Amino acid sequence: MNNTELESLIRTIITAQLAPAEADPCACNAQGVAIFDSVDAAVCAAHAAFQRYQDAPLKTRSAIISAIRKGLADGLADLSEQAAAETGMGNAADKILKNQAALENTPGIEDLATRALTGDEGMVLFEYSPFGVIGAVAPSTNPTETIINNSISMLAAGNAIYFSPHPGAKLVSLQLIAQIEAIVFKACGIHNLVVTVKAPTFEATQEMMAHPKVAVLAITGGPGIVSMGMKSGKKVIGAGAGNPPCLVDETAEIVKAAQDIVAGASFDYNLPCIAEKSVIVVDCVADQLIQQMREFGALQITDPQQIAALREACFQKGAANKKLVGKSPAVILQAAGLPVPAKCPKLIIVEVAADDAFVVIEQLMPVLPIVRVDNFEQGLQLALKVEDGLHHTAIMHSQNVSRLNKAAHLMQTSIFVKNGPSYAGIGVGAEGFTTFTIATPTGEGTTSARTFGRLRRCVLTNGFSIR
Numbered sequence: 001m002n003n004t005e006l007e008s009l010i011r012t013i014i015t016a017q018l019a020p021a022e023a024d025p026c027a028c029n030a031q032g033v034a035i036f037d038s039v040d041a042a043v044c045a046a047h048a049a050f051q052r053y054q055d056a057p058l059k060t061r062s063a064i065i066s067a068i069r070k071g072l073a074d075g076l077a078d079l080s081e082q083a084a085a086e087t088g089m090g091n092a093a094d095k096i097l098k099n100q101a102a103l104e105n106t107p108g109i110e111d112l113a114t115r116a117l118t119g120d121e122g123m124v125l126f127e128y129s130p131f132g133v134i135g136a137v138a139p140s141t142n143p144t145e146t147i148i149n150n151s152i153s154m155l156a157a158g159n160a161i162y163f164s165p166h167p168g169a170k171l172v173s174l175q176l177i178a179q180i181e182a183i184v185f186k187a188c189g190i191h192n193l194v195v196t197v198k199a200p201t202f203e204a205t206q207e208m209m210a211h212p213k214v215a216v217l218a219i220t221g222g223p224g225i226v227s228m229g230m231k232s233g234k235k236v237i238g239a240g241a242g243n244p245p246c247l248v249d250e251t252a253e254i255v256k257a258a259q260d261i262v263a264g265a266s267f268d269y270n271l272p273c274i275a276e277k278s279v280i281v282v283d284c285v286a287d288q289l290i291q292q293m294r295e296f297g298a299l300q301i302t303d304p305q306q307i308a309a310l311r312e313a314c315f316q317k318g319a320a321n322k323k324l325v326g327k328s329p330a331v332i333l334q335a336a337g338l339p340v341p342a343k344c345p346k347l348i349i350v351e352v353a354a355d356d357a358f359v360v361i362e363q364l365m366p367v368l369p370i371v372r373v374d375n376f377e378q379g380l381q382l383a384l385k386v387e388d389g390l391h392h393t394a395i396m397h398s399q400n401v402s403r404l405n406k407a408a409h410l411m412q413t414s415i416f417v418k419n420g421p422s423y424a425g426i427g428v429g430a431e432g433f434t435t436f437t438i439a440t441p442t443g444e445g446t447t448s449a450r451t452f453g454r455l456r457r458c459v460l461t462n463g464f465s466i467r
Contacts, residue, residue, distance in 0.1 A: 034181035034192045035198055039207040043162055045192040046133045047213040048161035052190050058109055060188050062262045065108040067187035068180060072103055072148065082172040083144050089326025090141075094268035096435075097428060098142065102149040103281075105434035107429045108156045111449035123464040128453030132215035137206060138230070139221045141271045141326065141364065143169035144176050145437040146220050151180050153435075154218070156449040162194045163215060164205045166221075173200070188386055190256060209234070218452070220437045230441075237451060240441040241391030242273040243362040244422060245383040247407060248281040249376045249398045256419070257397035258292030261368070265348040265397070266297070266419030271326045272368045272391040273438065274415055275422045277404055278359045278386055279349075280379045283372045290349065290370065298368075299329065299345035301338070307350050310336045310367065311357060320326060320363040328365050354382055376400075380407055387411060391440045396423050414438055414445035425465030 035221035036042035046333045053060075072079075080095035115126040134154050138146040143166060155163050165173030174196060181194045197204050205225070209217060209232045217229045218237045226238040246264075248257055265276040281289050289406055294300055314321055324332055330344045352358050358369035373379040376398075387394055393415040396407050408416045415425035415438065424430035426438075426446070437447045444451050 002238065004317070016090045033185070034178045034194065035196055037198055039162075039197055039211065040206050042192075042195040043135075043208065043211045043213050046160040046162050046195045049190050049192040050130070051131055051390040053160060053188070053193055054158060055253050056188060056190075060128050061156055061158060063185045064184050065152055067183050068148075068152060068155075069103055071183040072179070076100055076103065079144050079172065080178060082175070083169060086172050087140050087143065087169050087326070090268040090271045092327070098145045098268065098272075099148060100401070100427045101426065101434040102145045102152075102436060106149050106152040107433045107448045108152060109449065110298060111153075111433075113450075115415060118465045118467075120463055120465065122459065123459040125458040125460075127449055127456055127458070128157060129456050131235070131454055133160045133162055133453065134211055135162050135164065135211070135214040135450060136167060137164045137205060137217070137221055137225060138169070138173060140166035140168040141273070142220070142436050143173050147173060147176050147180070149434065150218060150220075153447060153449045154452045155184070155193065157452040159216075159452055160193045161195070162208055164208055165196060167200055167202075170200055174198070182303045188435040216452070218437060218447075220462055223441075226441055236442055237437070237439045237444050237447060238438045238442045239273075239442075239447075240390065240392070240436075241362060242390055242440070243277050243360075243386060243388060244393040244395060244413075245275060246276040246279045246395040246397070246422075247376075247379050247383045248279060248285065248396075248402065249379065249403060250282045250285050251399040251403075252285065252397035253399065254285055254288050255292050255417070256290055258395070259296050260419070260421040261395075262296040262298050262347050263292050264337065264423055265368045266329075266366050267421070267423050269326045269328055270364055272367075272423065272426075273362075274425050276395055277362055278367060279368060279370045280373055280382050280386070281370060282376060282379060282424050283374060286370070286372045290351075293347075293349060294319055297346035298349045299341065299347070300349050306336075307352070310348070310350065312336070312358045314363055314365060314367060315357050317359065318357075318361070320361060321345060323366045327365065332365060332367060354385075359386060363436070376403055380410065383407070384410060387413065392438065393417070393422065395420075395425075413442055 073139045076099045081092040085094045090242045113130045117124045136150050177196050184193050185191050197356040216235045219226050219229045226240050229236045252332040329348050330340045334342045354371050394411045395417045417425045435446045
């Protein structure tokens with residue numbers, strides 16, 4: 001930062017601090033920052049902040065991202081515990097890992113690579129520029145992780161953000177948004193680059209989607225909320241449903257496959273949309289796989305009556321029982337009237353038919369169905385059927401490269417994990433960046449800063465080349 005930029009930043013901060021509260025016509029809350037009484041006030045404040053932010057250099061964006069990473073690091077454990085307690089879903093230990101991945105492994109401005117083409121006729125420059133105010137909907141399953149991840153990506157791309165948190169995660173979400181806003185202001189001197197309302201409701205989300213100053217919608221949630229966003233007439237980056245199958249063939253390293261599957265399917269009590277929701281295994285290695293999964297902490301239910309009781313508890317009216325979503329195996333066993341072992345299992349596994357509700361319905365619970373097939377080809381066709389064209393996530397364990405390639409080609413999922421736990425697909429314990437907005441219905445896939453930028457083309461004619 002040069003002297004001119006430094007002087008400008010200092011002047012901005014001092015002016016903002018000395019300005020009277022009534023100077024901001026959009027602010028309805030006591031401080032006039034971050035959390036507002038109305039959607040209109042919040043969006044207007046974010047839009048005013050964006051108009052200032054768009055003139056800031058890339059160094060400012062970089063400083064903001066660095067400040068967020070540093071400012072939130074020490075509080076991730078408390079944040080995770082609050083999220084688990086308020087939502088009643090998942091567990092704090094795994095949420096810490098998810099929040100940490102979002103904070104440390106979400107790309108910043110480095111994701112906004114500039115490209116240039118030169119030739120005899122001139123030069124063409126391709127660069128990403130911000131959209132404006134992004135209306136971002138966060139889910140109850142990953143409330144803080146999504147807010148951290150989207151804040152870094154969207155601010156890196158130069159946007160302001162209106163967050164619409166899930167009402168079931170209201171308290172922890174508002175606390176986090178206020179904290180991020182304070183960090184951002186301290187880093188750049190601009191208030192209200194990250195805002196929300198005091199009472200996040202379905203009606204407030206609808207109002208935000210229709211607001212003329214919201215340029216883009218980024219929706220991380222179920223099919224219903226994504227569909228609502230698609231009707232807004234705005235550009236939508238929508239993360240929809242998933243039902244990831246895990247295919248295991250006879251060439252797989254069975255011990256590692258079993259360990260990875262248990263780890264992935266039990267992670268945060270199966271809340272992540274990328275988690276293994278079913279296992280499709282070639283019959284000749286099925287017994288070995290199941291035995292190894294038991295060694296790694298899975299509890300197998302074999303009695304048909306107990307499986308029926310489990311099914312009845314986990315599903316209501318053809319959908320997952322919301323009261324059991326993201327609950328521990330112990331709670332699910334109790335709800336089904338089944339005995340709970342002295343040592344609580346990491347995962348519940350059941351062998352079922354291919355058309356069982358456990359297989360075809362995404363339940364978001366640590367209950368993993370296992371289906372036997374005769375061979376790889378049969379397994380692949382079943383995996384395609386189970387994934388149902390959602391283009392979300394699939395996992396496969398095999399040492400046959402041609403089979404891995406064939407499955408990856410045919411599945412056409414946004415994430416395809418080979419020989420690893422599902423969470424490797426979002427950069428947890430593996431290569432690649434982290435994201436919690438996987439835009440499958442709208443086609444963006446794993447989102448990052450460039451997803452939230454408009455690719456612009458600037459052309460210089462009459463030749464510009466030093467070759």
